[in-house]
Amino acid sequence: MKVYITTPIYYINAEPHIGHAYTTIAADTLARFYRMAGYDVFFLTGTDEHGQKIYDAAKKQNVSIKDFVDRNTETYRKLWNMLHISYTRFIRTTELEHEETVRNIFTKLLQKGDLYKDDYTGYYCIPCESYAIPEDENNPLCPDCKRPMNKISEPSYFFRISKYTKQLEKYIEENNFVKPDFRKNEVLNFIRSGLHDVSITRKNVEWGISAPVSENYTIYVWFDALINYLSGIGYLHNENLFSKFWPPDVQFIGKDIIRFHHIIWPCLLFALDLPLPKTIFAHGWWTSGKDKISKSKGNTISPEKIIDEYGLDALRYFLLREVPFGLDGEYSEDIFKKRYNSDLANDLGNLVNRTLNLVETKMSGIIGNIPANMEIIKITGEVFEKYQAKMQKIAFSEALEEIWRYISFLNRFLDEKAPWREGCSNVEEILNNTIYGIRSAIIMLTPFIPDASIRIWQMLGLEETPESNGFKLLNQKIPEGIKTNKREIIFPRKK
């Protein structure tokens, strides 16, 4: 049983922001879930390092291109460490092996006749240094800066995606390839309007993988970038690894790069006679005051700042709980705090705290050996079934809702049994059941909030970590005579 999960590789010209963190945390959570479920998981992420913008940025800063990309890729790696991203491999498109793979694929497609040479015509805005499509072809103005554009034409290699139109349409219709569902129609519409072949070489871009042809071309960065999903898992280099994990099970992307991933990427795989990914899931944006978060609008959300104030797990929890995965979400400090206080502090945090306090005061901190009763075991089993189903369909917020219903149930259970009452005769039984419930909740929560889970785990005095035994631990009873450790507040309430 294997699972291959990817994030996009991030374009290192930009500083990482909440959007990058979002995609990567989602992928990490799913990867952790499948590991705990006993799968062999390969989780790929990395950086996209070619292109004119990067070249220019390096020049502007007066550093060598090598130093520039090395330094910038490191900022991503550092952030992923800070977010405890459990990637299997971090790929860079400047790696020799990747570059070789890209060239090999180019040659393959050329030989197959899926690449051909033609003139690329487009409108170019010199001040913006970018291609764009003007609204009015008779009076071409740049959509960004509104200045006149030049029509330019240059020879280029084209990838014959038009050839795969029917095949792609059929695949999308019959599979869960495009997620969320509402994107499926969008993509199908686009395909049905007819696919145009795409240019995959550039003449005027110096910083890129040189195309394996006699002329002086570099390979278009998008073509280069998509291939990371192949080169990152050993395509043409490590046949064992590749055949074990191919195809991807879930590829996470932002909704801005749907075109590349739902159209060009599958066509590339058709051309290479490779099976397509099972699912490519496009998530939404975080907005702040209705605007998409971006540096230029000055409404960026710094993951570091949130972590400083609330902790890493609060951030991870919020991002995956607040909004159904796939839709846009609104971020504000107020919304964040509300979610944090009501779910993490009041419901989960307080449940753990009050229970441990009772174990300390009523049972000298020793968890007794009366096993959980059938009712709790049954309910836990049902919750796990639902949780698992939600996770498998990548409905993170729904999975968390299931767990929180369970946490509410445990709080209610404690209230009804009231083991703090004078003369309560079965304190030990009640608390053991509650502890069993907390342990179960923590196991299910571990993919989302790995750190807090471990800390709670240790407070309970349990052995190893919740990850080490995976979900099968849910069926096992808590060992006898466990001694709880010093209590601390994991999610302090915020004023």
Next chain:
RNA sequence: GGCGGGGUAGCUCAGCAGGUAGAGCAGCCGGCUCAUACCCGGUAUGUCGGGGGUUCAAGUCCCCCCCUCGCUACCA
């Protein structure tokens, strides 16, 4: 313009094989007091965007209109 979503409690949304509206949060009342002033119970509120139609019965089906969002090809 074309195609596709939406418009339901203060907020975020669920309900849509048609049978006189639900959840979470916020609010209010009460209980409890082991606990992070927490938890538990109870509870109000809605002309279900507007109009017309089908039906014994319509957020739920049909038609028209209004508003809103997304997609409508090469920036990574």
